[in-house]
Amino acid sequence: MKGVIVLEKEISQAVIRRMPRYYRYLNELLEAGVERISSNELSARMHVTASQIRQDLNNFGGFGQQGYGYNVQYLYDEIGNILGLNTTHNVIVIGVGNLGQAIANYNFGKFGFQVVGLFDVKPSLEGKEIRGIPVRMLDELPEFAKQNKIDIAALTLPKENAETTAVMLSSLGVHAIWNFAHVDLDNVEGMVVENVHLSDSLMRLSYSIANYDHK
Amino acid sequence: MKGVIVLEKEISQAVIRRMPRYYRYLNELLEAGVERISSNELSARMHVTASQIRQDLNNFGGFGQQGYGYNVQYLYDEIGNILGLNTTHNVIVIGVGNLGQAIANYNFGKFGFQVVGLFDVKPSLEGKEIRGIPVRMLDELPEFAKQNKIDIAALTLPKENAETTAVMLSSLGVHAIWNFAHVDLDNVEGMVVENVHLSDSLMRLSYSIANYDHK
Numbered sequence: 001m002k003g004v005i006v007l008e009k010e011i012s013q014a015v016i017r018r019m020p021r022y023y024r025y026l027n028e029l030l031e032a033g034v035e036r037i038s039s040n041e042l043s044a045r046m047h048v049t050a051s052q053i054r055q056d057l058n059n060f061g062g063f064g065q066q067g068y069g070y071n072v073q074y075l076y077d078e079i080g081n082i083l084g085l086n087t088t089h090n091v092i093v094i095g096v097g098n099l100g101q102a103i104a105n106y107n108f109g110k111f112g113f114q115v116v117g118l119f120d121v122k123p124s125l126e127g128k129e130i131r132g133i134p135v136r137m138l139d140e141l142p143e144f145a146k147q148n149k150i151d152i153a154a155l156t157l158p159k160e161n162a163e164t165t166a167v168m169l170s171s172l173g174v175h176a177i178w179n180f181a182h183v184d185l186d187n188v189e190g191m192v193v194e195n196v197h198l199s200d201s202l203m204r205l206s207y208s209i210a211n212y213d214h215k
Numbered sequence: 216m217k218g219v220i221v222l223e224k225e226i227s228q229a230v231i232r233r234m235p236r237y238y239r240y241l242n243e244l245l246e247a248g249v250e251r252i253s254s255n256e257l258s259a260r261m262h263v264t265a266s267q268i269r270q271d272l273n274n275f276g277g278f279g280q281q282g283y284g285y286n287v288q289y290l291y292d293e294i295g296n297i298l299g300l301n302t303t304h305n306v307i308v309i310g311v312g313n314l315g316q317a318i319a320n321y322n323f324g325k326f327g328f329q330v331v332g333l334f335d336v337k338p339s340l341e342g343k344e345i346r347g348i349p350v351r352m353l354d355e356l357p358e359f360a361k362q363n364k365i366d367i368a369a370l371t372l373p374k375e376n377a378e379t380t381a382v383m384l385s386s387l388g389v390h391a392i393w394n395f396a397h398v399d400l401d402n403v404e405g406m407v408v409e410n411v412h413l414s415d416s417l418m419r420l421s422y423s424i425a426n427y428d429h430k
Contacts, residue, residue, distance in 0.1 A: 016422055020415035024397070047401055083418045084425030098320050102313035106413065113417060152420060176424050178417060182239070186262055192427050194420035198321065198411070200235035202328060202393060203298045205367065205409035207231055209391050210299030212407050 015056050019083055021046070022056070026076040038069035085112055090149050091178075092117035094165060095157030096125050096135050099180055103154050104130045113152070117144055145172040152176045159183040166191060230271050234294055236261070237271070241291040253284035300327055305364050306393075307332035309380060310372030311340050311350050314395055318369050319345045328367070332359055360387040367391045374398040381406060 025046055029037060043050035057063055060082055063075050080086055089112060093100045096118050104115050118135045120126075125135045136144065144150075153169050155162055155177055162181035166188045169177065177193045179185050185193045240261055244252060258265035272278055275297055278290050295301055304327060308315045311333050319330050333350045335341075340350045351359065359365075368384050370377055370392055377396035381403045384392065392408045394400050400408045 016419060019422070020412070020418035021399075023418065024412070024415065082422070084421040085418065089421060089424070098313065098317035102317045103413075105313050108414060108417060111414060111418065113421075151424065152417075175427070176420055178420055184236075184262075192420065192423040194416050194423065196411075196413070196416050197235070197239070198318075199323060199326060200232075200239070201409050201411050202323060202367075203235035203238065203300065203326065204231060205391055205393055205407065206299040206304060206328075207234070207297070208407040208409065209304070209366065212390070 011059050015059055018048070018056055019079055022053075023076065023079045023083060023085075026072055026079065029072045030076055034072055036069050037072055042070065088112045088114055089151040090114055090116045091152045091154060092119060092141075092144075092150050092174075093154045093156060094119045094138065094141075095155060095180075096120040096122075096128070096130070097156060100154070100156035101130060103156060103180075104133070116148055116150070117141075119144075141168070142172055145174065150174045152178055154178040154180065155185075156180045163188070166193075226274050230274055233263070233271055234298055237268075238291065238294045238298060238300075241287055241294065244287045245291055249287055251284050252287055257285065303327045303329055304366040305329055305331045306367045306369060307334060307356075307359075307365050307389075308369045308371060309334045309353065309356075310370060311335040311337075311343070311345070312371060315369070315371035316345060318371060318395075319348070331363055331365070332356075334359075356383070357387055360389065365389045367393055369393040369395065370400075371395045378403070381408075 025042070039050040039053050043053055046053070054062070057075075060078070063070060063078050091108075091113050093104050093115060096104070100118070100120075104118055108115075115131070115133060118130060118133050119138045119141055120135055121138050123137070126137055128135045150172075151174075153165075153174050153176070155165060157165065159182040162179065162183050162185055166177055166185050170188055170191055175191055177185060177188075177191055179193055179195045180198070182197065182199065184195055185191070240257070254265040254268050258268055261268070269277070272290075275293070278285060278293050306323075306328050308319050308330060311319070312335075315333070315335070319333055323330075330346070330348060333345060333348050334353045334356055335350055336353050338352070341352055343350045365387075366389075368380075368389050368391070370380060372380065374397040377394065377398050377400055381392055381394075381400050385403055385406055390406055392400060392403075392406055394408055394410045395413070397412065397414065399410055400406070
């Protein structure tokens, strides 16, 4: 059992989508020194109904007592556990262009994500260092994967190379992809994938602009 | 009326979230020279049920004929119109660190998003050019906004400065923010905001890893 949380029913994607947001707000409360918060107060801060918050948390057993509100540190830790943040994740970045460099420089460390390797195919990038980590050539990845535990590969490379790279990663025992390439990677056996499509997001903004203007 | 699409009912956020994905797949079909596609074929490619596709498109009037499938170019154009992509959007980037530079270099041009200005507060960045556009100091923004039409501001800056900047943008007549700062900007009057929280996405991946391992 190893102390993991056992989910007795399938949790909906919508609930999962909201959990990191709760985590982020609770982190802000902690930083502000808040120890206890009612679901109504949390609701007002987050623009989500108190009933929604209670329902969401009840999926995981609920973490408050009626009338006493939530202990912020406890709720933060529990949501962290739900999100699998109670362990360190080693991350490699494949594709060290602007976006790859931005990812490599991003401060995910406080959530336990640690960049351990950078890979590209461009010889001019070889040996360039970001936060003390040298860029390696992609053909060194199989050897690197033997020597290092890799939990997540961030793909910041052209969409043409994304699927081949995903298949290679799978063969090397890497089973999670944070995909920034402009293609959905939903077909690789045994791989969990989180797609970040920046242009999709920009199009949703465009939709909002078009519909806001006409109101 | 100006030829805009009039929405007779509120379209759900889930539908809106899927539209850019349809648009992306249709773009790939167009590039592959496909002229017509059945909802079943589109469904198989997209891993969405054919009935879901029909329902989603029916929100906007539907664009296929029973038994004839969809004309790819027509559907692509119509979804583009729905998403407000039938017009050019001028974009400025505020915060020209790694992520800001990645955004400035990203190829959104084919969807009509054009970067017209780059702003930062760091004097060492002043005059640095990305794709021929010089980095200006943030205090030049009011004058720039008088001389140039700005449709969207991408905020790639520390969360501490995000809300102040949003309020300033609003006062300058900029009413849409593509927000990468690690804070939700949902409180600025009259502003449409699309939040991109990279760490939320990484946490969802962590959740998938934790729950995949235990299956």
